[in-house]
Amino acid sequence: MWRRSRSLEGMTHPPTSDLDLFSDEVLTDPYPSYADLRALGPVVHLPANEVYALTRYDAIRAALGGWETFSSAHGVGFNPTVNEALMGTSLASDPPQHTALRAALTENLSPRALRGLKSQIDAKADALVADLVASGSFEAIDALARALPLEIVADLVGFTGEVRGRMLAWGKAANQVIGPLNQRTAESFPIAGELYQWCSTVSKADLAEGSIGRGIFEAEERGAIPPGAAGPIIHQYLAAGVENTVSAIGNIVALFASHPDQLALVRKDPSLVPAAFNEVLRFWAPINAWGRETTRDVEIEGVVIPAGARVAILFGSGNRDPLHYDDPDTFRVERNPVDHLSLGYGVHGCAGQGLARLEAHAVIDALARRVERLVVGTPTRIPHNVTRSVHALPVLEVVTA
Amino acid sequence: MRIELDRPRCEGHGLCEEAAPSLMHLDDEGELVIDRADVGESEAALAHAAVRVCPVAALRIA
Ligand code: HEM
Ligand code: SF4
Numbered sequence: 001m002w003r004r005s006r007s008l009e010g011m012t013h014p015p016t017s018d019l020d021l022f023s024d025e026v027l028t029d030p031y032p033s034y035a036d037l038r039a040l041g042p043v044v045h046l047p048a049n050e051v052y053a054l055t056r057y058d059a060i061r062a063a064l065g066g067w068e069t070f071s072s073a074h075g076v077g078f079n080p081t082v083n084e085a086l087m088g089t090s091l092a093s094d095p096p097q098h099t100a101l102r103a104a105l106t107e108n109l110s111p112r113a114l115r116g117l118k119s120q121i122d123a124k125a126d127a128l129v130a131d132l133v134a135s136g137s138f139e140a141i142d143a144l145a146r147a148l149p150l151e152i153v154a155d156l157v158g159f160t161g162e163v164r165g166r167m168l169a170w171g172k173a174a175n176q177v178i179g180p181l182n183q184r185t186a187e188s189f190p191i192a193g194e195l196y197q198w199c200s201t202v203s204k205a206d207l208a209e210g211s212i213g214r215g216i217f218e219a220e221e222r223g224a225i226p227p228g229a230a231g232p233i234i235h236q237y238l239a240a241g242v243e244n245t246v247s248a249i250g251n252i253v254a255l256f257a258s259h260p261d262q263l264a265l266v267r268k269d270p271s272l273v274p275a276a277f278n279e280v281l282r283f284w285a286p287i288n289a290w291g292r293e294t295t296r297d298v299e300i301e302g303v304v305i306p307a308g309a310r311v312a313i314l315f316g317s318g319n320r321d322p323l324h325y326d327d328p329d330t331f332r333v334e335r336n337p338v339d340h341l342s343l344g345y346g347v348h349g350c351a352g353q354g355l356a357r358l359e360a361h362a363v364i365d366a367l368a369r370r371v372e373r374l375v376v377g378t379p380t381r382i383p384h385n386v387t388r389s390v391h392a393l394p395v396l397e398v399v400t401a
Numbered sequence: 402m403r404i405e406l407d408r409p410r411c412e413g414h415g416l417c418e419e420a421a422p423s424l425m426h427l428d429d430e431g432e433l434v435i436d437r438a439d440v441g442e443s444e445a446a447l448a449h450a451a452v453r454v455c456p457v458a459a460l461r462i463a
Binding site: 346349351 | 409410412413414415416419420430431432453454456457458
């Protein structure tokens with residue numbers, strides 16, 4: 001206590017709010033709460049969650065760019081058990097340890113490495129969309145948003161057999177346990193544990209020949225990454241590679257269904273596909289909150305976060321900051337917000353974003369070519385500690401192009 | 402002003418090229434080539450835009 005009061009002398013404590021970031025209502029519909037928090041300031045202390053939340057664009061971008069102060073080394077989660085479990089992954093490390101792990105991750109995942117995949121992914125997405133459109137009605141999340149990334153990531157990383165059937169549940173649980181020690185986290189630890197267990201025993205031979213997964217083990221054999229680092233990396237591919245992409249593709253379908261005028265713009269000008277994906281990511285961030293820890297007392301616009309504090313980065317709140325984006329609560333594909341926060345930024349900036357773009361662009365492109373309008377039923381959501389996605393979205397009728 | 406690239410950090414996302422095609426491009430191997438690192442007043446805005454969009458902060462203005 002003395003350290004804190006001494007260092008805070010003359011400095012102002014951030015405003016406080018009694019909001020619980022992990023309540024069901026906030027998780028499923030966070031944007032009104034985010035607006036309240038932003039109005040209080042760029043940093044808001046949330047005693048209910050024992051975190052300092054970063055709410056405005058500039059503060060979030062600066063924190064993501066400033067790993068020396070906003071460290072990942074003690075984990076990016078909101079409970080000690082998960083932070084312990086994440087040790088050894090690139091996510092839970094700072095440079096210089098992070099640099100070697102990241103290089104191994106991206107050697108096989110960078111746009112360079114993925115160049116050969118574009119035509120395959122385009123063809124898969126187009127065939128899937130064509131089938132669904134022909135069927136006239138379908139459940140968009142299962143049939144498209146889950147189906148495509150599952151197949152693509154499974155093939156890419158080289159998962160075979162029964163593991164493929166567990167990928168979704170494992171990925172969901174691995175993200176769920178990033179949250180605080182609430183019931184959702186407690187229920188998910190055993191499933192996330194299966195994934196940890198599998199990743200700690202998986203070997204090169206378990207992964208398909210020529211796959212990225214094998215490439216990681218080969219990097220370990222060459223000494224390009226530390227001994228034992230391959231398992232945690234495979235873990236990250238599974239945990240990060242599927243669920244967020246499922247969420248993003250589901251969001252594409254849901255947002256185009258509710259904004260046919262925006263779909264019409266992309267139909268008229270297909271060069272808007274990348275811009276449309278940026279806007280989907282800005283408008284509905286697939287990850288609600290993500291953690292960091294301060295390495296020193298840090299001042300942001302006159303208020304101080306003490307050293308050693310847990311920080312919650314609210315990507316979606318920064319994305320809706322009116323100080324940064326004009327008319328932020330409107331979905332406009334022509335906005336092209338290239339600097340949105342949903343993929344992070346800086347040293348930990350999403351390592352799989354090249355792959356996410358390939359998949360999402362392929363889906364948007366196929367929808368824009370084949371669909372004029374989607375008539376949908378009511379989308380449902382299930383609260384999840386850190387990710388936000390549409391759980392089910394019945395498409396009742398497809399008005400074809 | 403001068404555009405500097407942290408080569409090991411660059412992953413070839415190419416967003417910088419989209420922002421400032423007159424200053425840089427990805428070659429056939431997917432490696433970033435800075436065509437003009439020293440930029441004048443007239444292109445300062447382009448250079449800043451390229452630095453800003455790099456998702457992994459591999460570019461900076463010195
Ligand atoms: C639209 C889909 C996606 C979203 C919204 C997303 C979001 C993010 C975010 C916000 C981070 C930064 C975490 C931090 O700052 O601590 C991140 C990191 C990461 N992502 Fe993604 N991601 C997506 C798709 C993917 C895919 C497809 C893969 C891999 C197959 C992937 C692999 C990773 C990895 C390995 C990291 C850790 C990078 C590091 O620590 O340096 N992501 N992602
Ligand atoms: S945007 Fe950044 S990572 Fe991508 S090519 Fe340009 S400098 Fe490299």
